[in-house]
Amino acid sequence: MTWQDRYPLAFRLYPYARSADQDAGTPAHHPVTIVGGGPVGVATALDLALRGVPVLVLDDHEGVGQGSRAICFAKRTLEIAHRLGFGAELLAKGVVWNRGRVFHDRDEVFGFDLLPEDGHCYPAFINLQQPWFERFLVEAVERARAQGAPIEIRGRNCVTSMEARDDGVTLEIETPDGAYRITTDWLIACDGAKSPTRVRMGLGFDGRVFEDNFLIADVKMTADFPPERWFWFEPWFKSGASALLHKQPDDIWRIDFQLGWDIDRKAELDPARIRKRIELMLGPDVDYELDWTSIYTFQCRRMERFRHGRVIFAGDAAHQVSPFGARGANSGVQDADNLGWKLAAVLRRDAPESLLDSYDAERIHAADENIRNSTRSTDFITPKTPQSRLFRDAVLHLATHAPFARPMVNSGRLSVPAVYDGSPLNTPDALPGGPARTRPGAPCPDAALADGGFLLDHLDGSGFTLLVLGATPPTLPQGLRALVLDAGASPNLRARYLGQAERALYLIRPDQHVAARWAACDAEKLARALDRALGGTP
Amino acid sequence: MAHLTLDPNLAAADDAYAALIDAHEGLTREESDAMNARLILILMNQIGDVQVIREALEAARR
Structure with a gap:
């Protein structure tokens, strides 16, 4: 061969x-x-x-x-x-970026900050x-x-x-x-x-194929746009039905144009044609080089x-x-x-x-969430029917003057990890008043600790960890590590792991997802939760 | 939990109906469709309860 x-x-x-x-x-x-x-x-x-x-x-x-x-x-x-x-x-x-802005024609219709809180590494x-x-x-x-x-x-x-x-x-x-x-x-x-x-x-x-083509043009240029995700619906510069501009390292900028379904793929990849679209967007005087181009269609x-x-x-x-x-x-x-x-x-x-069947259960749950979000974004960007298009345009029209419509503007709901709600590995929540974001199945949110370090650094993944916040830990089974932290000294820990509760114990998996949490727990409860999180019979 | 009402809920039903028809005066079919879409979105937000909206959608499809 x-x-x-x-x-x-x-x-x-x-x-x-x-x-x-x-x-x-x-x-x-x-x-x-x-x-x-x-x-x-x-x-x-x-x-x-x-x-x-x-x-x-x-x-x-x-x-x-x-x-x-x-x-x-x-x-x-x-x-x-x-x-x-x-x-x-x-x-x-x-x-590094946390913010995105969405435009319709020339108007900014929606903005988002994906990390509006501190205390994350x-x-x-x-x-x-x-x-x-x-x-x-x-x-x-x-x-x-x-x-x-x-x-x-x-x-x-x-x-x-x-x-x-x-x-x-x-x-x-x-x-x-x-x-x-x-x-x-x-x-x-x-x-x-x-x-x-x-x-x-x-x-x-099996799944759905979306009838649209997108042109990616990565260009090299020095520009002082901020490192934000900018997305246009029906952009004033008319380079595509939608467009995206996003900064990468080494002065490379990702530009995307929505081309529609019936296109001549080869003709669209002609550099002269791509340059024409780019120059409509950036103006005729901007100095740039084409770094990488591609046309893609997609499926969910x-x-x-x-x-x-x-x-x-x-x-x-x-x-x-x-x-x-x-x-x-x-x-x-x-x-x-x-x-x-x-x-x-x-x-x-x-x-x-x-235990491996829980990989199926948890990651299919995550895949379905990703497919749902991705499909909804795609339906908004590429409406499939005249009715869908009508409502999409109505949202964009309203968004300029009616704030309620802005969260409906969907140019992509950006990746967040799935919470494994309903996973067979979870022990039912036993922390009254505990924050929803750290319920069993959730990935542990990071938190700045009093000593200047970060929580996730202490959950190194080599095994399960029992995070102890102001509670008395029971005798630990062999191989389980206790991480005793002072929530009083860390506002992040208090807000993200205690909420209304005064004390808590969290059983945390090697992948930093919460398996169980309690206000108080004895050795037997802990052993049962650990067994369950390892695929034992609940 | 709030539920959809299909019983009379407008004190002056004729006035409300006339206002809806009047609002479409002079619009093309396309403009009317677009206005209806915006109106639905505005009313959905006013209802502010996805369960009531689901019930309304179901009632409307009947």
Whole structure:
């Protein structure tokens, strides 16, 4: 087989190297194998490896493809990256933003601030080209490997066939040196929206296709627009039915134009034509270069189930949304966050295999929320029927003079992590007066501590934590760590974790989601909640 | 919880009806449709209760 990359690389991060597995007489065995070296696959791998689980990543390329693609990384993703060891790099390189403004024609009709409170280590969002996100992630893998984390990424290792059994999977892998086989107990498919693994298994991927095309033009220019997300409906400059302007690092600006459904794709990608649209928007005198252009259409869909025995799907392979709301890569990284500790607990025999069914339950709940939000945004930006269009225009018309209509203006509801309400791992809320935002199932909001640090830094993910605020902790089961903090000295902790309550105990999962909370709890209650959060029978 | 009322609730029903018809005076079909859409949104906000709105939508589709 001759190797022809499907796309040019931005960074060559894991060049092909012959592995001993290729010379093995019988197929080598790996506990966990991940197909796909994108952000979701590598984040899942790093999470597992940091928990001591040996993991192998197979990718058919040797690094990251060109093109900025995903650019908006949300607070929750940054917090997960922090836990995995590359949050600081993202923050240093990325463009921090919290605010967005929405225009209709020339009028500003809506504005939002995604982080109107203090006491957080990370901002609501950074903008960063996806290749940089992946590069920092792979560099974190290299650092973890140097510290002994059992993780290996094999470039130009393309899975060509698979055989899934009840207790594992056999993979046939093509390389520049020929084919070889391996066996694995668990296969995690992070191989993108077109997931060859999903296709090979004949699994469905149903949902809605939206009849619209969007042109992305990333341009390089020096401009002093603020680092805010600017979105126009029916812009006065007429470059598209809608338009978006958003800053990225290195003087790159993301510009999006809505083109409609019936277009000549090739003609629209003609640089002269793209420049004409850009110059209508920016004026004829602005100096810029085209950095990357692309036309995309989009779908909102998901698999019916993400877990199929020993094969587990994550990221775009499992669910796909429109880009409005930055819910693609961000939700994929949260899949990794959810799956890592669970699979590690199953492999360590700390939890039954059925714990992994909660990955399905929780991440399908999250995918449905993302699809719902993304679909609503898309219906507003691209109304499907004359009636839908009529009401969309009515909202935009009213928004200029009637404040009530402004929150209805929907140019994308930006990614926030799902609260796993109703998850089988949750113990019913037992903290009267406790804030809704930290109820069981919720991701822990960060909080500035009295000593100047941040709460999430103390929830390092290596295991469960019992957060104790002014209460008396019971005897702790083995392996559970107590984190005793003085809520009186931290207004953030008090507001976000106590509310009207005077004291509280929170059982927090390795992925920083709340499993249970009480005003008071004894050893038995605690043990029951912990057992339940590990997939035991409630 | 508030519920939708389908019983008479306007003291001067004829006046209210006439005001609605008058408001469409001189508008094209398209302008009328757009005005109706804005009116519905304004009234939804005035009701301020999604449950009542759902009941109204259901009653209107009957």
